[in-house]
Amino acid sequence: EADIYQTPRYLVIGTGKKITLECSQTMGHDKMYWYQQDPGMELHLIHYSYGVNSTEKGDLSSESTVSRIRTEHFPLTLESARPSHTSQYLCASSGTGGNTGELFFGEGSRLTVL
Amino acid sequence: QQQVKQSPQSLIVQKGGISIINCAYENTAFDYFPWYQQFPGKGPALLIAIRPDVSEKKEGRFTISFNKSAKQFSLHIMDSQPGDSATYFCAASRKFAGANNLFFGTGTRLTVIP
Structure with missing residues (x-):
């Protein structure tokens, strides 16, 4: 069982x-990611981090921002939420060794903006 | 541009039948091909993975078949069970210094009918 936690699980x-989605992992992984998952399933990378003080934008443009002040923590913030931000947000992490494609995902934060 | 193409989008199989999901890629630099399984309300989890130096990998009822020359790989679920009902994502990654080196397919929603 992966040790990566997201809160809140559901938010309306x-x-x-302004909202912040929290993500923490206890595996000591350097790399962390945020994915946005459409209702139709597809996963879109919106942010990633190589390590502390490193953040990069992913393939899908997003109005959200991230920070990586501690190895274990990778929060995502939306300064002014809009209905178009309604989605599921998945946090993931991966280590430096072993398989290059093994990500450990959290259970997701489902955001609904009214 | 979709780096990994996955089909079908949805699949309905009778209990005990064989479920087959197909993926194709173009980038010959990919060297690791994982499959992820996602249950409703959960994040994706690594199910099985293969490297291009082998043509098949089997773990229990799950088998990956890999055709390097055709740049295709597929997931076979033998004796499909209702508990296998989930969304399945194929993916591909390459050795790369960065973190954003995993490309997902668009997902297949599998339903196994009792």
Whole structure:
């Protein structure tokens, strides 16, 4: 069982609110990721990090921002949520050794913006 | 541009039948091909993976078949069970110094009918 945790699991908020989705992992992994998952299943990489103080934008443009101040923590923030931000957000991490494609995912944060 | 193409989008199989999901890729630099399984309300989890130096890998009822010359790989689920009902993602990755080196297919929603 992967040790990666996301909170909140579900969030319903009004337009214009600021939200932060939390993600923590206890595996000491350097690399962390945020994916946005459409209702139709597809996974889109929106942010990733190589390690502390490293953040990069992914393949899908997103108005969210991330920070990586500690190895284990990779929060995602939306300064002003809109209905178009309604989605499931999945956090993941991977180590430096072993398989290059093995990601450990959290259970996701399902965001609904009214 | 979709780096990994996956089909079918959805699949319905009778209990005890064989489920087959296909994926294709173009980039010959890919060197690791994992499959992820995602149950409703959960994050994806690594199911089985293969490297291009072998043509087949079997783990229990799950088998990956890999055709390097055709740049295709597939997941076979033998004796499919209702508990296998989930969304399956193929993926491909390459050795790369960065973190964003895993490309997912668009997913297949499998339903196994009792």
